[in-house]
Amino acid sequence: KAGVTQTPRYLIKTRGQQVTLSCSPISGHRSVSWYQQTPGQGLQFLFEYFSETQRNKGNFPGRFSGRQFSNSRSEMNVSTLELGDSALYLCASSLGAVTGELFFGEGSRLTVL
Amino acid sequence: GQQLNQSPQSMFIQEGEDVSMNCTSSSIFNTWLWYKQDPGEGPVLLIALYKAGELTSNGRLTAQFGITRKDSFLNISASIPSDVGIYFCAGQLKEYGNKLVFGAGTILRVKS
Numbered sequence: 176k177a178g179v180t181q182t183p184r185y186l187i188k189t190r191g192q193q194v195t196l197s198c199s200p201i202s203g204h205r206s207v208s209w210y211q212q213t214p215g216q217g218l219q220f221l222f223e224y225f226s227e228t229q230r231n232k233g234n235f236p237g238r239f240s241g242r243q244f245s246n247s248r249s250e251m252n253v254s255t256l257e258l259g260d261s262a263l264y265l266c267a268s269s270l271g272a273v274t275g276e277l278f279f280g281e282g283s284r285l286t287v288l
Numbered sequence: 289g290q291q292l293n294q295s296p297q298s299m300f301i302q303e304g305e306d307v308s309m310n311c312t313s314s315s316i317f318n319t320w321l322w323y324k325q326d327p328g329e330g331p332v333l334l335i336a337l338y339k340a341g342e343l344t345s346n347g348r349l350t351a352q353f354g355i356t357r358k359d360s361f362l363n364i365s366a367s368i369p370s371d372v373g374i375y376f377c378a379g380q381l382k383e384y385g386n387k388l389v390f391g392a393g394t395i396l397r398v399k400s
Contacts (some may be wrong), residue, residue, distance in 0.1 A: 179330070180328045206386050218331075218376065218390035231387045265330050267386075275380035275388055279330030 177202065179280035182265050187286045193254040198284045200247050200268030206230075207249040208277060209241060212263040221264075224249055227271055253285075261287045294377050294391030300399040301371065305365040309375060309394040314359035317379035321388065322349075325374045334375075335362070372396050 180199040188194050200207050209221040220233040224243035241251040247268075253260055263284050267277035294311045301307055311320070319338055323331035335346050337353035337360060344351055347378045364371055374395050378388040 208386050210390075217392050218388075219323050219376075220387050220389070223386050225385065230385045231389070267330070269386050271386075273380075273382045273385055274336070275321055275378070275386055276333055276336055277331075277386060277388065279323075279332070281328065284302075 179266055179268050179278055181264075181280035181283050183283060185284050185286075187288060188256050189288050190256055190258060192256050193252060194256060194285060195250055195252045195271045196264055196266075196285075198249045198251075198266030198268075198280060200249070200266075201278055202268075204268035204270050204278070205247055206269040206272060207243055207247060208269070209249070210265045210267065210279075211235075212265055212282070213261075216261050218265070223249065230272075230281065256287045258287050261285060292389055292391035293376055296394055298395035298397065299356070300397050301367045302379055302399045303368060305367050307367050307371070307396065308361060309377075310359060310361040311377035311379075311391045312359040313379055313389075314358070317389075318357075318382045319380040320351070320360035321355050321380065322351050322360070322362045323376045323378060323380045323390075325376065327373075327391075331376055333358060367396075369398060372398055 206225045208223040211219045223231045238254045242250045263282040265282045267279045321336045322334045325331040335351040342353040348365045374393045377391040
């Protein structure tokens with residue numbers, strides 16, 4: 176069974192640009208969550224989608240957005256990038272709606288210059 | 289917001305030693321989970337606990353969900369070199385779906 180796939184794995188952007196990250200969940204998983212991981216703040220919840228609906232959102236500015244498609248694939252977008260947005264962005268999928276049992280991808284490492 | 293206090297922050301292990309780490313919270317959770325992250329990888333679920341007082345094992349790993357629902361511990365028995373990595377505790381409240389609150393992590397290193 177294929178795991179969670181995230182693309183791209185690495186990317187470099189400059190301040191002010193925008194970025195779109197993609198996530199393909201494990202087949203059959205309808206919940207997709209996004210987390211930001213930084214050395215200073217650790218793992219921080221961004222948002223969760225279930226059946227194309229955003230169910231929960233973390234404490235991030237409106238520059239961070241996401242969506243989920245009918246095939247459960249998800250994308251997240253960060254607009255007007257800031258230096259502090261440099262991080263590992265992790266996508267996780269889950270079979271159930273409330274289990275907490277997340278299967279993470281390897282992440283997309285974003286560097287903002 | 290909710291915060292988890294995970295300790296120790298880091299520790300050195302020697303092969304064969306038992307390892308213990310814990311997490312505490314000021315608020316209760318419905319579920320406690322323990323994840324491990326290796327360099328260049330995403331976290332991998334080790335153990336999930338669903339009931340207060342529950343004690344669960346997964347091979348050499350044992351974890352417990354505290355009676356107060358505000359804490360959890362993870363023990364690793366007879367550690368081996370591949371146990372090295374970062375261990376995270378996480379708490380979940382059912383009303384927030386799959387939103388997890390993570391601890392800062394415990395870094396396991398090998399004693400040289």
